[in-house]
Amino acid sequence: MDRALTGAIGTAILLTALTACSASDVDAAADAELPACGAATGEPATGEPIKIGGISIDVPGLSWTATTSTAQAYFDCVNDNGGIDGRPIEYVVYHDGTDAAQTVGLLKQLIETDEVIGMVANASVMECIAGNGVYQEHGFFSIGEALPIDCFSQTNISPTSASSHASVAAAQVLVEELDVERIVSVVIQAPGVEQIQALVEEYGAQQGVEVIPITAPAPITDAAGLALQVSQAAGEGGGAVLSLGSDGSAPLLAAAAQQGLVDTVSWACVALCADPSVVASLDPAWNGKLHIVSDFALPSSEGTDNTLLQAVLAAYAPDLALNAQANNGFLGAKIAVDVLLGLPDEERTAEGFNAALSSVTGFESDLLCEPWFFGSGQFHLSNNNVRVVTPQDGVLVDSLPCFPMAAVPSNHLDEIRSAQ
Amino acid sequence: MSNLLPFVVLGIALGSVFALSGLGIVVLYRTTGVLNFAGGATGALGALVAWTLLEALGLNEWVAYLGGILTAAFLTLLYGVTVGRGLAHRDPLTKAMGTIGLLLALLGLMSLVWNPTVVRTMPLPTTAITMRIGPVVVNGTQIVALVLALVVCAATAVFLKRSKLGTAMRAMADDRTSTAILGVPVRSVEATTWFVSGLLAGVSGLLLSNLVNLNAVDLTFLVIPALAVALVAMLRSVWVCFAAGLAIGLIQSLLTPVLALSPYRSMTPFVVAVVAVLWMAWRRPNVERIA
Numbered sequence: 023m024d025r026a027l028t029g030a031i032g033t034a035i036l037l038t039a040l041t042a043c044s045a046s047d048v049d050a051a052a053d054a055e056l057p058a059c060g061a062a063t064g065e066p067a068t069g070e071p072i073k074i075g076g077i078s079i080d081v082p083g084l085s086w087t088a089t090t091s092t093a094q095a096y097f098d099c100v101n102d103n104g105g106i107d108g109r110p111i112e113y114v115v116y117h118d119g120t121d122a123a124q125t126v127g128l129l130k131q132l133i134e135t136d137e138v139i140g141m142v143a144n145a146s147v148m149e150c151i152a153g154n155g156v157y158q159e160h161g162f163f164s165i166g167e168a169l170p171i172d173c174f175s176q177t178n179i180s181p182t183s184a185s186s187h188a189s190v191a192a193a194q195v196l197v198e199e200l201d202v203e204r205i206v207s208v209v210i211q212a213p214g215v216e217q218i219q220a221l222v223e224e225y226g227a228q229q230g231v232e233v234i235p236i237t238a239p240a241p242i243t244d245a246a247g248l249a250l251q252v253s254q255a256a257g258e259g260g261g262a263v264l265s266l267g268s269d270g271s272a273p274l275l276a277a278a279a280q281q282g283l284v285d286t287v288s289w290a291c292v293a294l295c296a297d298p299s300v301v302a303s304l305d306p307a308w309n310g311k312l313h314i315v316s317d318f319a320l321p322s323s324e325g326t327d328n329t330l331l332q333a334v335l336a337a338y339a340p341d342l343a344l345n346a347q348a349n350n351g352f353l354g355a356k357i358a359v360d361v362l363l364g365l366p367d368e369e370r371t372a373e374g375f376n377a378a379l380s381s382v383t384g385f386e387s388d389l390l391c392e393p394w395f396f397g398s399g400q401f402h403l404s405n406n407n408v409r410v411v412t413p414q415d416g417v418l419v420d421s422l423p424c425f426p427m428a429a430v431p432s433n434h435l436d437e438i439r440s441a442q
Numbered sequence: 443m444s445n446l447l448p449f450v451v452l453g454i455a456l457g458s459v460f461a462l463s464g465l466g467i468v469v470l471y472r473t474t475g476v477l478n479f480a481g482g483a484t485g486a487l488g489a490l491v492a493w494t495l496l497e498a499l500g501l502n503e504w505v506a507y508l509g510g511i512l513t514a515a516f517l518t519l520l521y522g523v524t525v526g527r528g529l530a531h532r533d534p535l536t537k538a539m540g541t542i543g544l545l546l547a548l549l550g551l552m553s554l555v556w557n558p559t560v561v562r563t564m565p566l567p568t569t570a571i572t573m574r575i576g577p578v579v580v581n582g583t584q585i586v587a588l589v590l591a592l593v594v595c596a597a598t599a600v601f602l603k604r605s606k607l608g609t610a611m612r613a614m615a616d617d618r619t620s621t622a623i624l625g626v627p628v629r630s631v632e633a634t635t636w637f638v639s640g641l642l643a644g645v646s647g648l649l650l651s652n653l654v655n656l657n658a659v660d661l662t663f664l665v666i667p668a669l670a671v672a673l674v675a676m677l678r679s680v681w682v683c684f685a686a687g688l689a690i691g692l693i694q695s696l697l698t699p700v701l702a703l704s705p706y707r708s709m710t711p712f713v714v715a716v717v718a719v720l721w722m723a724w725r726r727p728n729v730e731r732i733a
Contacts, residue, residue, distance in 0.1 A: 082553040082659055211705060236701065239708035241660035243653075243667075247452045247698040250578070254445070254699060272561045273655045280572065281448075281579050299561035343560065 057333035060100035067105025075138030086145035092351030093143030095338035143354030202261035279305035325388025391424035448578035455584030457691020464671030466642030482665030485647025488514030511644035518640025552658035670711035
């Protein structure tokens with residue numbers, strides 16, 4: 023028995039270790055050529071560091087560290103290319119969870135103890151819910167990826183993504199392009215989903231289209247049942263807006279394909295359906311049938327920033343996937359670098375950086391449909407022009423060009439656009 | 443009211459896997475007195491190991507599946523002969539708490555090794571086999587789940603009643619010390635039980651990775667419906683376990699098309715377990731104290 027036990031222990035450890043070493047989700051890049059970032063001098067920066075802060079959530083089941091990791095990769099590239107007039111950027115990142123007090127503590131540590139001059143490329147749930155007060159107190163402004171919908175209604179936080187607001191654009195596609203008669207709006211049970219449902223319901227009310235809200239319990243244990251429920255509720259001539267995370271979309275779409283429901287309903291989805299791992303898992307039945315609203319350009323696009331992002335990831339973070347997190351991290355870091363390069367050295371302080379960051383207008387990037395701006399007032403939704411992509415044999419292709427998201431009361435786009 | 447037949451079929455399939463998972467918990471509890479909260483986590487680890495063997499190492503799919511199942515089995519065995527053995531003489535609550543520690547450790551390990559934001563899929567070969575039953579399409583994995591649950595329940599019932607090892611397992615549940623005194627190799631019996639429980643967890647993990655999602659957190663906490671099933675079976679009856687699993691799966695699925703109740707259908711295991719426990723308490727005969 024002892025020998026058998028030893029064998030058992032050894033086998034378990036060996037198998038787990040072997041798979042742990044092999045668990046990799048992105049192929050490593052082979053190209054070692056230095057991408058041209060920031061000042062693009064090709065010389066490493068060696069001066070006094072400029073400290074920038076970042077915070078991202080990292081708990082079992084919800085890890086958004088790829089956003090800050092991509093920003094780090096871009097900063098590393100900038101530092102290898104002369105930094106900011108010879109000064110490297112030191113990116114100080116903390117990971118938080120779902121405890122608001124912890125997040126507030128970390129933000130204060132970054133600002134007061136670590137003395138960062140700005141906060142960029144953040145991807146934290148609690149930062150948006152509890153961090154605005156800290157920023158107001160210290161005169162800081164933050165840019166990053168919007169995880170909860172609260173991120174769009176904070177005076178000192180301006181997201182680089184459209185996030186859950188894209189559900190309005192998804193409904194637009196169904197009504198304006200596909201002439202659906204009713205919309206089923208599907209969300210996963212989580213705090214704030216009522217606000218997402220409200221967006222679609224308000225748009226439906228504007229267009230005279232019935233909206234049937236469905237809230238699926240998390241996790242989705244009965245994807246086939248949910249797919250059938252959506253199909254039955256939408257009925258003939260109906261459409262469905264899926265505002266689910268990538269781990270909710272994949273099983274639902276697989277089940278819908280297996281149940282033969284792809285053609286019974288018109289399907290639209292928000293950007294998380296565009297995750298490469300979701301797209302790769304899609305049945306060919308979805309070719310051209312799933313309309314995904316995307317905040318950002320496709321990885322296959324040939325724009326300068328898109329090419330640069332892929333080169334940065336290949337050189338500095340080959341394990342990171344090219345997805346929405348990477349786009350947001352890159353944009354946040356690039357905006358910060360452009361701001362810093364535009365400031366005289368004596369103004370590269372917390373006061374100077376935040377004043378400049380909050381005044382950003384017309385930041386152009388081929389990743390975006392329209393130039394990004396920080397905006398003023400309480401509501402921020404600068405990335406409010408989106409495009410539609412669709413799967414085709416395991417990859418995404420463009421389906422509809424950029425169009426402005428519809429203004430409904432809850433997204434305050436009328437107010438945001440008139441202030442711009 | 444919308445057509446309910448599709449939801450009946452789907453509910454039976456999901457309930458079968460709940461029954462299979464619950465059976466692993468019942469068998470282990472009957473022998474060792476341990477209520478194993480980590481069954482879902484070990485199943486999840488097994489499924490992720492199978493995925494890695496298949497995708498990252500490019501092994502043959504059946505070798506990968508076997509590797510995953512055996513990982514779950516050996517890991518459960520490892521826990522059983524180390525921590526489990528050390529806690530063998532402690533009260534049931536302490537023994538159960540130990541398995542929660544294992545759950546948390548495995549959850550952290552899986553989140554560390556397998557990036558939780560990446561969507562993974564591992565369609566079993568049986569998932570591609572489909573047949574239409576009325577308005578619903580059923581895949582082979584769902585059928586395998588039902589057949590397997592039935593076969594394993596029947597085999598377990600016969601094994602526990604008729605075999606020497608099964609009798610030893612039942613004796614240990616009643617009185618471990620006396621069983622040892624009578625010459626039963628309790629350590630070997632315990633180890634075998636832990637291993638079998640781990641095998642069932644591994645198989646359940648593979649099936650659930652197809653029926654639900656290949657996600658560490660989702661699979662780990664699917665132990666909750668399994669616990670509810672085991673509770674309804676009073677941690678004793680194999681056949682009640684099977685029936686309870688089907689019932690919970692059916693009820694949960696039938697609530698799906700009812701829009702008003704649909705968001706709350708994940709409460710079904712809790713509600714069924716509470717109702718069952720209250721009903722059993724009401725039916726228990728009064729015990730008279732003799733001074």
